[in-house]
Amino acid sequence: MTTIETIRWVGGPQGRLELIDQTLLPTEFRMIECRDVETVCEAIASLRVRGAPAIGIAAAYGVCLGMQPFVHGDEDRFFTRLEHVVGYLASSRPTAVNLFWALERMRSAAAACRGRKSPREIAAVLLAEAIAIHEEDRRICRAIGRHGAELLSDGQGVLTHCNAGGLATADYGTALAVVFAAVESGKRIHVYADETRPLLQGARLTTWELQRRGIPVTLICDSMAAQVIREGRVQAAITGADRIAANGDAANKIGTYGVALAAAAHEIPFYVAAPQSSFDLALPSGEGIPIEQRDPREITHGFGRQTAPDGIDVYNPAFDVTPAGLITALICENGLIRPVTNDRIAEVLHSDR
Numbered sequence: 001m002t003t004i005e006t007i008r009w010v011g012g013p014q015g016r017l018e019l020i021d022q023t024l025l026p027t028e029f030r031m032i033e034c035r036d037v038e039t040v041c042e043a044i045a046s047l048r049v050r051g052a053p054a055i056g057i058a059a060a061y062g063v064c065l066g067m068q069p070f071v072h073g074d075e076d077r078f079f080t081r082l083e084h085v086v087g088y089l090a091s092s093r094p095t096a097v098n099l100f101w102a103l104e105r106m107r108s109a110a111a112a113c114r115g116r117k118s119p120r121e122i123a124a125v126l127l128a129e130a131i132a133i134h135e136e137d138r139r140i141c142r143a144i145g146r147h148g149a150e151l152l153s154d155g156q157g158v159l160t161h162c163n164a165g166g167l168a169t170a171d172y173g174t175a176l177a178v179v180f181a182a183v184e185s186g187k188r189i190h191v192y193a194d195e196t197r198p199l200l201q202g203a204r205l206t207t208w209e210l211q212r213r214g215i216p217v218t219l220i221c222d223s224m225a226a227q228v229i230r231e232g233r234v235q236a237a238i239t240g241a242d243r244i245a246a247n248g249d250a251a252n253k254i255g256t257y258g259v260a261l262a263a264a265a266h267e268i269p270f271y272v273a274a275p276q277s278s279f280d281l282a283l284p285s286g287e288g289i290p291i292e293q294r295d296p297r298e299i300t301h302g303f304g305r306q307t308a309p310d311g312i313d314v315y316n317p318a319f320d321v322t323p324a325g326l327i328t329a330l331i332c333e334n335g336l337i338r339p340v341t342n343d344r345i346a347e348v349l350h351s352d353r
Helices: 037-045 052-070 075-090 097-111 119-149 175-184 201-212 222-230 256-265 342-349
Strands: 007-010 016-020 031-034 157-160 190-194 217-220 236-239 243-245 250-253 270-273 319-322 329-332 335-337
Touching: 007 052, 007 119, 016 052, 031 037, 031 052, 037 052, 037 075, 052 075, 052 097, 052 119, 075 097, 075 119, 097 119, 119 175, 119 270, 119 329, 119 335, 157 175, 157 222, 175 201, 175 236, 175 270, 190 201, 190 222, 201 217, 217 222, 222 256, 236 256, 250 256, 256 270, 256 319, 329 342, 335 342
Parallel strands: 157 190, 157 236, 190 217, 236 270, 270 329
Antiparallel strands: 007 016, 016 031, 243 250, 250 319, 329 335
16 A cells, blocks of 8 residues: 655645645545645644644745745845744644744754845755655654564554554654554554544544555544453554653643553553654653643534533643653654653664664
8 A cells, every 4th residue: 555645745946735634534535735824824723734743844845835925035025034934834733843843944944045045046945945854754754663663563452542644744654653564564463543532533544544554443432442451452552742851751632641541550551653853852841841722612513513512611632741651662763762761862862873
């Protein structure tokens, strides 16, 4: 089965961005065209594109789109616009650190050219940087898969939460990359996918990806996860992450913390797979990770149908933070981080593997 092309750039510096509209899956597959930065920002905020690595890639291309009308002006006007575009995209979602990492790479690439290149030439540099971010993520996903595959055994059941596959990245995924690589090495893996309320990324996206690849998958409600673990149906749990603090505390889709607690209670390993760009070493712990609060209607009117009384109070955080002490290992492109400690994180992230 070919990999999923979640994001693609079409054309040169005056080209366009195309994205899978993930809000329509699994019943409809549609690519949407983004020809301006506003469309990219809306796609990120509305979860048409989601998953920390994919958000970063989309934002990088969004910078390119935002600068297209300004390539014929003077340098000062170009850089004033650049700061506006970067700030605008940064406002789209607060938790996934890859967004800010990618935007800073774009800003730095342009700044290195200031006073030496024309705005048109800088725009070409920006596109080259966005393409580099995109290509790097493909290689990173494959490396995460290789390192993580050794953690899974033939015949195991694996629990996942949310979607951390090709739809969340440039190519192969993070958490699902581990499953894909294990299966490609000949191991038989059966995935149990939490549906992941309230937006059902597990039900709509993870099961769709696994089914396309012919990997056995069973969909369960989030509230069934602890029981499935207790019954011995799964021997490991693995998720992605949107931001990981210096001590290993990891923010991921709401409900991940509960999965980690259930895994610890039943003594099965809980793994988190994420690229180095998801690590925020400026934050000592997960207490400093900003948690996005989303529209209450995602809960009260999920997918267009009212399921709660009018006027009911709603709390709808999009993410929670799993303490490092509950994480058996972090998996990144440089290898396995275990035990999950400040020193081990720093050692692996700064290694040259």
